[in-house]
Amino acid sequence: MIKIKINKWYRSKHTTQASMHRKIKKLQVLYLELLLRLFPFIAYTISHIVHTCVQAIETATVLCLRHWKRWVLLQKTPLFEQWRYCVCGVAGN
Incomplete structure (x- = not known):
């Protein structure tokens, strides 16, 4: 009886850790995609600010x-x- 409870607890803990790991991986991929999509906008904004300062x-x-x-x-x-x-x-x- 005790052995079964420990085994169930270990399995549930392991699956919880695995699901958290999968969620973190998905978030990392989403943040990377967002950063890659925003990179041209960020680069354009920085170059525009530098160009304006040089002109001023x-x-x-x-x-x-x-x-x-x-x-x-x-x-x-x-x-x-x-x-x-x-x-x-x-x-x-």
Whole structure:
């Protein structure tokens, strides 16, 4: 009697673990399919954001007029026509 109960408990535990394993495998496959379907959209969104940022901020380096051998960063943004920043720490020259 005791042996039969233990055997039934072991079988039920084993089938429960197997069914959970199958459910987890199905979820993994579903998540992988979802990720593969969303990948082009995610890649397009990232490239669009990068392209927009590059268009919004154009940078160029020129010699600083005040310090000569230092470089100045010129940025063109929608808010400011030109914003100058000297690398040596003096702004607006």
